Amino acid sequence: KAGVTQTPRYLIKTRGQQVTLSCSPISGHRSVSWYQQTPGQGLQFLFEYFSETQRNKGNFPGRFSGRQFSNSRSEMNVSTLELGDSALYLCASRHRTSGGKHANTGELFFGEGSRLTVL
Amino acid sequence: GQSLEQPSEVTAVEGAIVQINCTYQTSGFYGLSWYQQHDGGAPTFLSYNGLDGLEETGRFSSFLSRSDSYGYLLLQELQMKDSASYFCAATSGQAGTALIFGKGTTLSVSS
Numbered sequence: 001k002a003g004v005t006q007t008p009r010y011l012i013k014t015r016g017q018q019v020t021l022s023c024s025p026i027s028g029h030r031s032v033s034w035y036q037q038t039p040g041q042g043l044q045f046l047f048e049y050f051s052e053t054q055r056n057k058g059n060f061p062g063r064f065s066g067r068q069f070s071n072s073r074s075e076m077n078v079s080t081l082e083l084g085d086s087a088l089y090l091c092a093s094r095h096r097t098s099g100g101k102h103a104n105t106g107e108l109f110f111g112e113g114s115r116l117t118v119l
Numbered sequence: 120g121q122s123l124e125q126p127s128e129v130t131a132v133e134g135a136i137v138q139i140n141c142t143y144q145t146s147g148f149y150g151l152s153w154y155q156q157h158d159g160g161a162p163t164f165l166s167y168n169g170l171d172g173l174e175e176t177g178r179f180s181s182f183l184s185r186s187d188s189y190g191y192l193l194l195q196e197l198q199m200k201d202s203a204s205y206f207c208a209a210t211s212g213q214a215g216t217a218l219i220f221g222k223g224t225t226l227s228v229s230s
Contacts, residue, residue: 004161033218035220040222041222042206042220042221042222042223043162043206043208043220043223044220045218045219045220090161090162092162107152107164107167108154108162108164108218109164110161110162110163111161112160112161113161
């Protein structure tokens with residue numbers, strides 16, 4: 001089955017602009033989470049959505065927001081871009097369950113990411 | 120706060136064994152996962168420890184000690200293709216939904 005798809009793969013913006021990134025999870029996966037990856041900080045958790053509701057949020061300013069649609073597709077938006085927002089933004093999905101052996105095993109399926117450069 | 124500490128770099132030769140340690144400090148800890156990421160690629164899941172002890176998956180094994188807030192990833196019979204970054208990640212939060220990642224360990228395998 002198809003993996004996690006992120007669009008666009010690469011984009012260049014200037015300071016002050018805003019950007020929207022899209023993520024289509026693996027079919028049947030209802031949980032989507034977003035991460036920011038930079039060389040110095042590794043992967044930092046942005047937020048997780050499940051059934052169109054934000055379930056967890058990382059320590060990022062309000063300029064970073066997201067949403068999830070009824071088909072589990074998710075978007076994240078960054079407004080008023082800053083140079084420091086340049087990063088690889090990774091989306092991950094999983095088949096989140098309420099129980100069973102593999103419940104909350106931490107197995108995420110990542111997309112290839114959207115590389116954002118802010119000039 | 121929540122944090123995971125792991126070495127930034129490890130080097131080894133083909134055929135050797137290497138251990139990547141990870142210590143964590145998180146609230147509502149559920150378990151520890153390990154991910155591999157090659158340059159330019161997406162992180163891929165390697166293993167998960169929800170209970171104390173050793174989990175073995177082929178050449179890779181992972182260990183967890185909750186009492187010590189410590190885990191490690193053991194890579195045996197190293198191959199050149201194992202050169203990559205390795206991340207430990209703690210599943211935490213209510214219902215174990217959030218993953219907090221360490222900053223990664225870059226493993227370089229030479230011949």
